Amino acid sequence: MNLQNIISDIEQQDPEVFEKLSGRRKAMKDFSNFAGKVALASLPLALGSMFKKAYGQTPSTIIETLNFALTLEYLEAEFYKAGVAATGLIPAGTPAV
Helix, strand or coil: CCCCHHHHHHHHHHHHHHHHHHHHHHHHHHHHHHHHHHHHHHHHHHHHHHHHCCCCCCCCCCHHHHHHHHHHHHHHHHHHHHHCCCCCCCCCCCCCC
């Protein structure tokens, strides 16, 4: 049997065989388009990982971080002390909570 006879036999058994093949071709083409877009989208990540130089702050120590948090707590305490000591901050007609 030659190839032409095999193709004609398949076509007689299933007349829609060529429509199925074109659907597969379209799916493969769509997949290759999608893969190309994914590769293009990942290009900035690949280029970014090539350069190892970091632009940012030097890492702060734990002690510096805790001292900064303590300073903020002192500022907050002074803020509330000033608010409590201020007269007329809350109007006289305001109901108590």
